[in-house]
Amino acid sequence: MSTLLKNAMLCHLNPIQVEHGDLLIEGEKIAKIGDLGAIAAGEVIDCGGAVVLPGLVNGHTHLYSALAVGMPPPASPPTTFLEILERIWWKLDVALDAETVELSARVGAIDAARCGTTTLIDHHASPSYIPGSLDLIENGLRSVGLRGVLCYETTDRHGVAGRKQGLHENRRFIEKCRQSKDHRFAGLVGAHASFTLEDETLNQLTLLAAELDSGIHIHVAEDSCDERACRKQHGLPLMDRLARFGILNPRNLLAHCIHLDDTAIQRINDSQPSLAHNPRSNMNNAVGYAPLAKIDRVNVPVQLGTDGIGEDLFAEAHAAWLKSRDGVAGLAPVDVIEMLNASSRLATRLLGTPIGLLHPDAAADVVVTDYNPHTPCTTENFAGHFLFGMSSRFVKHVFVGGRAVLRDREIVSGEVNSALVQDAARRLWQRL
Ligand SMILES: [Zn+2]
Secondary structure, three states, X not given: OEEEEEEEEEEEEOOEXXXXXXXXXXXXXXXXXXXXXXXXXXXXXXXXOOEEEEOEEEEEXXXXXXXXXXXXXXXXXXOOHHHHHHHHHHHHHHHOOHHHHHHHHHHHXXXXXXXXXXXXXXXXXXXXXXXXXXXXXXXXXXXXXXXXXXXXXXXXXXXXXHHHHHHHHHHHHHHHHHHOOXXXXXXXXXXXXXXXXXXXXXXXXXXXXXHOOOOEEEEEOOOHHHHHHHHHHHOOOHHXXXXXXXXXXXXXXXXXXXXXXXXXXXXXXXXXXXXXXXXXXXXXXXXXXXXXXXXXXXXXXXXXXXXOOOOOHHHHHHHHHHHXXXXXXXXXXXXXXXXXXXXXXXXXXXXXXXXXXXXXXXXOOEEEEOOOOOOXXXXXXHHHHHHHOOOHHHXXXXXXXXXXXXXXXXXXXXXXXXXXXXXXXXXXXXXX
């Protein structure tokens, strides 16, 4: 099967480069780009000069929150981050069962496909349904045709049995993905956050990641409570505790990293883990702003994630830009694009196929838009178009591994029956 995208404005993101031409997809890969003339292809799509992008990668998300849209608020409104967790998310995650884990992933995948997000780096929790939960998320993503880097959120919130099941689910899924050669799914070793992890658990997480030659995906300093709890319970700064258990290293992905003092920032800059920046979620939880201006973003990859507020990276990029302009960190527009590239590079490493590139031999994860700029669009100003002109409403067709997952804005496979999903969501909310 081959697809020829004709007459496109091909917009490379890594590095940014705008060129006019054609793109040929053969099988799961991009075969050729450039002025391809009248070559034969199974299908030809005339892009009408509109922007074509590589598929976007969500650098940190929680698909399990997909059925929380419109959920009734807790009787007593939370006033702190810890209360937000206790009264909302830790009530939701424990209410999830097999049906709603898979359905959340499928609903999230549909949202992602509509926004041109083709790979999701997910962090999952369903304490009442742990063994096999990552397979259900895989099923949900596969039904729509997307890729995923999944992990289970190991924590001590549910005792030794919960911890063991969490660790085992990570091991099982990573080993399973290694057997498969389709480059669609990979695993990381998931961990909640220092403040819900005992020393023994952190030790086991690190041992597991080392044994499997994998990385750890963990929340760090999302709220000041992480640092406070560490000093109170363990008598040392958060970064010292994380370093003691080998969490600060380039293989690991640290989400949020907001409450960092200068010493902590230096530890991050020296140890070079990947970070995930989630500006909309951070504003929603009123937890503050990550000190991006002080992060050595040349050596510390900073990924852009939605943290479960949908899967729309255009919207997240807009927020990242606006928040950075709101007096807190002087990012340039290209810095926001670079956050998307950082997610693509991690996905490339873990999935074992080039993601986020419009190059011959790269995975054919391609977003065809109907964004025809009204102003000149060049390599020099493309980031400005991405932030001020484009949005997910321009996403028209999406391919993942050469297969169409969105065609003329319609989901090709895995579409859900809204009435059935609403019924499942209603039952889920009743269990809260
Ligand atoms: Zn998160």
